[in-house]
Amino acid sequence: MKLIDPRLSIIEKRLENIKRIIPVASGKGGVGKSTVSAFLALLLKEKNYKVGLLDLDLYGPSLHIFLNNSHSFPKEEYGLIPVNINNIDFMSIIYFTQNKPLIMRGKELTDTLIEIFTITRWNPLDFLIIDMPPGMGEILLDLIRLINRLEFLIVTNSTRIAMETVEKLINFLKEQNIPILGLIENMKIGDQDFVREKCNSLGIPYIGNISFYDNLENYYGNYNEIINSPISKEISQIVNFFA
Amino acid sequence: MHEWALAEGVVNTALEIAQNKNLRRVKTILLKVGEIQQIDLEVFDFALKELSKDTILEKAEIKYENFPAYLSCNVCGYKWSFYETFNKLNEEEKEAIHFVPETIHVYIKCPKCGSHDFEITEGRGVFIEDVL
Numbered sequence: 304m305k306l307i308d309p310r311l312s313i314i315e316k317r318l319e320n321i322k323r324i325i326p327v328a329s330g331k332g333g334v335g336k337s338t339v340s341a342f343l344a345l346l347l348k349e350k351n352y353k354v355g356l357l358d359l360d361l362y363g364p365s366l367h368i369f370l371n372n373s374h375s376f377p378k379e380e381y382g383l384i385p386v387n388i389n390n391i392d393f394m395s396i397i398y399f400t401q402n403k404p405l406i407m408r409g410k411e412l413t414d415t416l417i418e419i420f421t422i423t424r425w426n427p428l429d430f431l432i433i434d435m436p437p438g439m440g441e442i443l444l445d446l447i448r449l450i451n452r453l454e455f456l457i458v459t460n461s462t463r464i465a466m467e468t469v470e471k472l473i474n475f476l477k478e479q480n481i482p483i484l485g486l487i488e489n490m491k492i493g494d495q496d497f498v499r500e501k502c503n504s505l506g507i508p509y510i511g512n513i514s515f516y517d518n519l520e521n522y523y524g525n526y527n528e529i530i531n532s533p534i535s536k537e538i539s540q541i542v543n544f545f546a
Numbered sequence: 547m548h549e550w551a552l553a554e555g556v557v558n559t560a561l562e563i564a565q566n567k568n569l570r571r572v573k574t575i576l577l578k579v580g581e582i583q584q585i586d587l588e589v590f591d592f593a594l595k596e597l598s599k600d601t602i603l604e605k606a607e608i609k610y611e612n613f614p615a616y617l618s619c620n621v622c623g624y625k626w627s628f629y630e631t632f633n634k635l636n637e638e639e640k641e642a643i644h645f646v647p648e649t650i651h652v653y654i655k656c657p658k659c660g661s662h663d664f665e666i667t668e669g670r671g672v673f674i675e676d677v678l
Contacts, residue, residue, distance in 0.1 A: 304675065304676045306578060306673040306674070306675060307559060307563070307673060307674040307675075308671075308673060309552065309555035309556040309558070309559040309560075309672060309673070309674050310552070310555045310671075311555075311559070312555055312558040312559040312562060313551070313554055313555040313558055316554075316558070379548070381550040381551060381554075382548065382550060382551035383548075383551075383645065396646070396649075399642040399645055399646045399649045399652075400642070400649055400652050401638075401642075401652065403652045404652070404662070405648070405649060405651055405652050406651050406662050406663055407648055407651060408620070408663075408665070411648045411651075411666070412648075414647070414648055414670070414671075415646055415648045418645070418646050418647070418648070418671075419646065421551055421552070421555060422548055422551045422645060422646075424551070
């Protein structure tokens with residue numbers, strides 16, 4: 304008999320108490336997936352939903368900066384219980400790497416993803432928001448392979464350069480019949496409508512846009528300032544799309 | 547404990563295999579346990595037995611085969627055993643590797659050329675070899 308990986312059978316069970324699983328993806332880097340993921344989690348939590356946030360950008364995790372938390376460690380209890388930060392259950396590879404570079408190839412990315420899902424025991428959640436890495440490699444493919452009830456939220460910026468790749472991701476997901484909630488146009492500059500028009504032609508909802516904020520980093524780590532920031536007000540309209 | 551999370555996977559998978567094989571009762575579960583994950587076999591065995599209660603696995607004998615881990619540098623080709631470098635790790639580093647073995651790339655480098663770009667050729671984690 305071929306050696307069998309016992310972890311695969313447990314992943315769905317680990318997620319059974321989570322109502323909705325929303326990967327925030329783009330295909331392209333630098334468009335604000337992490338910012339959108341973090342704001343989304345905070346604002347859903349503000350609406351009294353139970354929210355989990357998972358940073359799957361294994362090469363470049365960053366949500367811990369937004370949440371101002373990198374020195375905690377998930378509680379050990381028949382696995383690991385995510386770190387609770389301002390009532391958001393948070394899990395990241397950062398807790399295992401001491402913020403040092405983690406280099407990996409191919410199957411090792413797959414194994415890391417499987418391990419994280421195997422050992423993490425999420426509390427019951429209304430939403431699990433997953434911050435996805437750029438690209439269409441192992442993490443995206445394995446997530447799709449292992450979890451069958453994903454609802455993708457796509458993020459782009461206002462440039463044709465980003466949209467060139469984002470469109471490929473959308474087409475790939477559509478071809479695989481994977482639900483797409485819609486697209487958020489982040490860091491919107493100018494008043495051109497080509498992203499919205501592109502959504503129309505691709506047949507996916509244009510959820511809304513978020514302006515470009517050059518002082519966004521001033522809010523990181525400060526919960527009250529984040530909640531009361533202008534970007535929060537814009538994203539809260541997007542949150543209404545979900546809940 | 548991490549051992550419980552893995553044991554849950556083993557029990558679930560062993561039950562699936564037993565069902566596919568139409569076994570009415572499982573006599574033996576053969577497991578391969580890789581060195582890198584540093585499984586505490588006593589805890590793991592206890593967890594497996596607890597989780598098997600009231601299932602067709604309950605009285606199964608669980609046989610463990612430990613297999614040593616080997617690493618192979620992708621840059622210079624040097625091959626070495628995990629054991630050689632394991633003792634240089636502190637407790638926190640060992641724990642990180644216990645939870646997510648791929649973090650080995652953070653804490654270990656090739657003894658010959660110093661690269662963190664190497665492959666785990668054997669001995670990563672836990673596998674089921676057979677359910678009888």
